[in-house]
Amino acid sequence: MNTSSLQPPASPRIGLFVTCLVDVVRPSIGFAAVRLLEAAGARVEVPLAQTCCGQPAYNSGDREDTCAIARQVIEAFAGFDYVVAPSGSCAGMLRRHYPELFETADPWRARAEDLAGRTWELLSFLADVMQADIVGDWPARATYHDACSGLRELGVKTQPRSLLAGIAGLELIEAPTAETCCGFGGTFCVKYPDISTKIVDAKLDDAAATGAGLLLGGDLGCLMNIAGRAKRRGVPLEVRHTAEVLAGMTDLPAIGSGRG
Amino acid sequence: MQSTTRLFDDNSRKALADAPLQQALGKLSSNFTVKRALAAARLPEFEALRDQARDIKDHVLAHLDIYLERFEANVVAQGGVVHWCRDADEARATVLAICHEAGARTATKSKSMITEEIALNDHLEANGIEPIETDLGEYIIQLRHEHPSHLIAPAIHLNKNQVEATFRAAHTDLPPGRNLEEPRSLLEEARAKLRRRFLDADVGITGANMLIAETGSIVTVTNEGNADLTMTLPRVHIAIASIEKIVPTLEDATTLLRVLARSATGQENSVYTTFATGSRRTDDADGPSAFHVVLLDGGRSSLIGGAFQDMLRCIRCGACLNHCPVYGAIGGHAYGWVYSGPIGSVLTPGLIGIAEAAKLPGASTLCGRCEAVCPVRIPLPRLLRQWREKEFEQGLQSKTARFGLGLWAFLARRPQLYRAVVGVVMRILGRLARRHGSFYNLPFAAGWTADRELPAPEGRTFIDQWRARAGGHR
Ligand code: SF4
Numbered sequence: 001m002n003t004s005s006l007q008p009p010a011s012p013r014i015g016l017f018v019t020c021l022v023d024v025v026r027p028s029i030g031f032a033a034v035r036l037l038e039a040a041g042a043r044v045e046v047p048l049a050q051t052c053c054g055q056p057a058y059n060s061g062d063r064e065d066t067c068a069i070a071r072q073v074i075e076a077f078a079g080f081d082y083v084v085a086p087s088g089s090c091a092g093m094l095r096r097h098y099p100e101l102f103e104t105a106d107p108w109r110a111r112a113e114d115l116a117g118r119t120w121e122l123l124s125f126l127a128d129v130m131q132a133d134i135v136g137d138w139p140a141r142a143t144y145h146d147a148c149s150g151l152r153e154l155g156v157k158t159q160p161r162s163l164l165a166g167i168a169g170l171e172l173i174e175a176p177t178a179e180t181c182c183g184f185g186g187t188f189c190v191k192y193p194d195i196s197t198k199i200v201d202a203k204l205d206d207a208a209a210t211g212a213g214l215l216l217g218g219d220l221g222c223l224m225n226i227a228g229r230a231k232r233r234g235v236p237l238e239v240r241h242t243a244e245v246l247a248g249m250t251d252l253p254a255i256g257s258g259r260g
Numbered sequence: 261m262q263s264t265t266r267l268f269d270d271n272s273r274k275a276l277a278d279a280p281l282q283q284a285l286g287k288l289s290s291n292f293t294v295k296r297a298l299a300a301a302r303l304p305e306f307e308a309l310r311d312q313a314r315d316i317k318d319h320v321l322a323h324l325d326i327y328l329e330r331f332e333a334n335v336v337a338q339g340g341v342v343h344w345c346r347d348a349d350e351a352r353a354t355v356l357a358i359c360h361e362a363g364a365r366t367a368t369k370s371k372s373m374i375t376e377e378i379a380l381n382d383h384l385e386a387n388g389i390e391p392i393e394t395d396l397g398e399y400i401i402q403l404r405h406e407h408p409s410h411l412i413a414p415a416i417h418l419n420k421n422q423v424e425a426t427f428r429a430a431h432t433d434l435p436p437g438r439n440l441e442e443p444r445s446l447l448e449e450a451r452a453k454l455r456r457r458f459l460d461a462d463v464g465i466t467g468a469n470m471l472i473a474e475t476g477s478i479v480t481v482t483n484e485g486n487a488d489l490t491m492t493l494p495r496v497h498i499a500i501a502s503i504e505k506i507v508p509t510l511e512d513a514t515t516l517l518r519v520l521a522r523s524a525t526g527q528e529n530s531v532y533t534t535f536a537t538g539s540r541r542t543d544d545a546d547g548p549s550a551f552h553v554v555l556l557d558g559g560r561s562s563l564i565g566g567a568f569q570d571m572l573r574c575i576r577c578g579a580c581l582n583h584c585p586v587y588g589a590i591g592g593h594a595y596g597w598v599y600s601g602p603i604g605s606v607l608t609p610g611l612i613g614i615a616e617a618a619k620l621p622g623a624s625t626l627c628g629r630c631e632a633v634c635p636v637r638i639p640l641p642r643l644l645r646q647w648r649e650k651e652f653e654q655g656l657q658s659k660t661a662r663f664g665l666g667l668w669a670f671l672a673r674r675p676q677l678y679r680a681v682v683g684v685v686m687r688i689l690g691r692l693a694r695r696h697g698s699f700y701n702l703p704f705a706a707g708w709t710a711d712r713e714l715p716a717p718e719g720r721t722f723i724d725q726w727r728a729r730a731g732g733h734r
Contacts, residue, residue: 018722020672024686025686025715027722047727051672057665058655059626061648065669072673135579177289181585185625190707191661192269194276197711199625207515228712231698239610245288258697 007080008129014042015080017073019090021220026255029220031121032247033086041132049077051245053085053093056254059186063101067108070098072073072110082129084121086243087219088150091121096153108241121150123242127159134246139169143212145226146179147219153231160218167245175211184225202231207237213232214238216245220255221253227256261379261407263612265596268619275590279418285588288416292582295526296633307510313519314637316512317573320504320600321564327473328555334476338538340551348378351556355380355465355498358552359389361497364462370480370487371395372467373576374500374556376408376598377611380465391465392457394486396450403430409592409600410580412524417591420446451659454486459460464490468501469575470516473551475507477537477555481520481530487500488534497548499536504572512534516575519635555706559611567646571606575638586623597618602630606643611694614647618656622646683724690719 014037022029037044039172073094077083080204085091095116102109126132142164150156164170183189186211203226207215215237227239238254264271277280300306320327332342345351351374356630359367367384369375381391381402393402397415401408403426408414415423425441427449440446466487468478478499480487491497507513513535521527540547564570581587581601592600597617599607605620614621620645622695630640651657671678693699693716701709708714 004535023722024682025717027718027720027725029721030726044721048723048727049675050723051675052680054672057669057672059645060661060666061645061650061652062663062669063649063652065665065673069669072675123620148625148629152632154455154629179629181627181629183625185587185627187626187661188622188706192272192586193707193710194273195589195623196625197585198276199585200712202585215438224714224715227715228698228708231713232711253697256698256713258693258695258716 008042011043012081014044016044016046016078016085017050017053017077017083017085017090017094018046019085021224022086025224026220027243028249029086029241029243032241032243032249033084035247035249036122036126036132036134036243037084037130040126040132042082042151043128045080049076052063053090055093055186056087058093058097059173067101070101070102070112071108071171074098074115076109077115078111079116080118082125083115084122084125085119086154086241087123087221088121088147088154088173089219089221091119091167092149092153094119121154121156121218122158123163124150124154124159126246127163132163134163134166136142136167136168138245138247138248140214141171141173142211142214142216143173143175143207143210144178145182145207145215147216147217147222148181150218151179156218160216163246164216164242170245173212175206175210177206180206182222182226184222186221189225196225197229200225201233204230204233204235204237208235211235214240216240216242218242223255227254231256261376263597263608263616265400265608265617265619266613268594268596268623268685270593271596272590272623275594275643276301280422280589281417284417284419285591285660288582289589292578296523296579296582297526299522299526301527306522309519310635310637311514311634313575313652314573316507316515316573317504317636319358320506320508320568321572324503324506324561324564327508328503328601330473331471331476331506334474335551335553336476338476338551339536339541340476340538340553342555345554345556347558348556351378351500351554351558352552354379354629355500356383356389358496358498359384359463360437362462362550364389364496365704366390366392366457366461367456367463367465368392368394368461368490368494369464370466370482371400371414371464372488372500373408373411373467373598374467374502374558377558378556378621380500392461394454394458394490396447396484399450399454400426403427407593407598410581411576411599411601411603413578417593426629461490461494463496463498464492464494465498465500466491468499469507469520471501472508473506475535475537477510477535479513479517480534480536481532483525483531485532486701487533491536491548491651492532492546493718495548496550496552497536498540498552498554500554500556502558502560520577523579523635525635525687563610568606568610568643570638571603571610571643574603574607575636575640576603577635579633579635583629583633585625585627585629595621596652602640602644603638606640608649609647609650614650614654615656618651621645621651622657650701675707679721679723683721686717686721689718689723690717692716694719
């Protein structure tokens with residue numbers, strides 16, 4: 001980790017990497033991210049030439065398309081002080097995996113490393129870099145899902161919890177299996193649906209056993225998986241992205257819930 | 261061993277519907293993961309030891325020829341013989357020849373995955389030699405004509421009632437009315453049955469957790485002591501191991517032992533750790549008069565120096581299985597060959613070919629917990645991804661998957677076109693599901709909607725809204 005990046009410029013210029021899922025499924029998370037970043041004193045821009053970080057190709061073994069998409073992202077996010085994504089999985093892709101895509105001698109390698117050094121997952125960026133002070137009020141009993149990539153590739157664990165501590169009335173009840181995978185795994189859940197269902201059921205049972213009516217997390221893919229299964233099974237568990245709660249956007253319907 | 265990895269989908273569906281198996285898998289966490297975490301936390305230098313363990317194995321793999329030759333010289337100096345076997349056929353033939361030469365009719369065996377790999381038991385039986393498994397779990401599955409479903413807990417897929425039924429069916433000489441309620445009584449019964457077999461066996465066959473180059477010793481690690489009886493009571497001891505099990509020195513062996521049991525079961529040490537060196541000397545109280553080491557390559561040397569070399573660091577502790585959500589859902593047999601879990605999914609394609617094992621590398625969420633606990637820090641998710649790259653290059657994925665991915669990648673590489681397409685699609689989907697908030701069924705997302713709702717898009721994409729609001733950059 002680059003420690004100098006822990007002292008941000010007074011008003012850092014941030015490129016928001018929206019992530020493909022947030023862009024198309026739940027843009028509100030993107031707006032929550034903008035609100036939080038701006039409240040913490042950053043200037044947020046959104047390069048329009050972004051689509052996805054390339055993980056579907058990367059995790060399917062399609063190296064050529066992965067590299068092409070990586071170059072596109074590197075290009076689009078050149079020059080920002082920081083690149084921030086409301087997802088540990090996508091931020092992990094930029095930070096941990098992009099550099100490995102290019103040979104050491106390839107000029108793109110240095111550019112990938114430069115991008116990696118500037119890239120952050122939203123919640124850890126707010127806590128560790130911006131040292132954001134979040135104040136809010138929302139009575140709820142919540143449990144937390146530590147999504148795998150954020151946790152194990154980027155060390156996102158305490159940051160969301162310390163940010164949520166600023167929300168008065170929000171009680172966090174930890175499940176002993178908070179760090180266990182939810183079975184999403186990108187294309188895994190559609191290629192091996194039966195196994196994925198078995199895994200997410202265990203997650204749901206453990207979450208429900210905490211007595212919390214709300215599950216929070218920082219990765220929309222996992223949250224869609226958990227919410228989708230909860231709804232099918234009729235488990236009364238609301239699922240939301242942590243950024244929405246921190247930004248006070250709790251009047252939104254929970255993930256997978258209707259407005260009707 | 262014959263593989264059924266091509267049937268992975270069917271195998272795993274059966275496993276998911278197998279109630280005793282599911283019950284057994286439910287205990288993985290309390291039996292293994294919790295204990296490993298406690299053991300790791302109790303030892304301040306545990307993370308540093310993992311680094312050392314990794315470095316020892318990397319060093320060995322870079323100089324494998326030197327250490328193997330040194331090992332052989334020291335085995336010979338201690339009165340033993342080393343047999344170099346390129347593949348399963350050679351290894352089977354070698355073991356059989358030694359058994360024949362010893363005039364053996366029975367051979368006791370302590371747990372060895374390599375003998376599973378080369379299907380040794382079938383071969384011995386076919387040639388008139390009765391193999392007798394002496395590890396309790398292995399003994400049970402031998403009676404049931406099954407294969408191990410876990411690296412260190414071979415019968416973990418069975419519950420107590422199944423074991424009881426197996427014993428009643430096999431031990432017909434015992435009174436049918438005997439009480440086998442307690443696990444203890446099952447253990448006693450197996451012990452009593454095995455005692456005679458230990459004493460009668462002509463040959464004892466063990467695996468080896470490590471081979472030590474500087475002394476020519478083999479190391480076995482068990483909780484039951486059965487390896488010790490297997491190697492000391494018969495006249496002939498055959499230790500069978502794959503070539504990457506070598507370590508340079510006793511000191512290195514102890515470093516690996518310090519991470520092995522802690523990672524495997526959370527014990528500081530296994531109950532029995534045995535260093536066996538050579539055949540019986542004149543002043544030894546016991547021991548075999550002949551000591552053979554069968555060294556199996558079995559495709560390993562072709563992995564050295566390549567992109568998959570890291571997997572040869574594996575010390576077969578089983579931690580990656582215990583922490584894997586996929587293994588935890590389906591158990592070991594579904595993987596269809598000797599090795600299961602994350603290490604199975606990288607090792608199997610390496611040893612029997614990616615075309616045969618094409619279903620395995622994809623069967624992972626890449627959650628990374630395996631790498632986080634592996635005592636020798638094998639980057640299992642990276643290796644799984646590398647196998648996926650091989651599959652992609654060789655066109656081994658399904659047509660639908662390739663088509664879907666191709667279409668998606670085509671769009672993802674063209675931001676303007678992508679925007680236009682997803683913009684329209686999301687507006688439609690968003691309107692369709694506005695009230696319900698999710699889809700119960702979507703034809704092109706059947707894999708998703710079979711068991712769960714698909715949370716619906718809000719409607720306009722983030723980028724569309726952002727552009728409308730601020731005219732792009734603001
Ligand atoms: S890969 Fe690592 S964790 Fe898995 S069995 Fe081998 S040494 Fe243990």
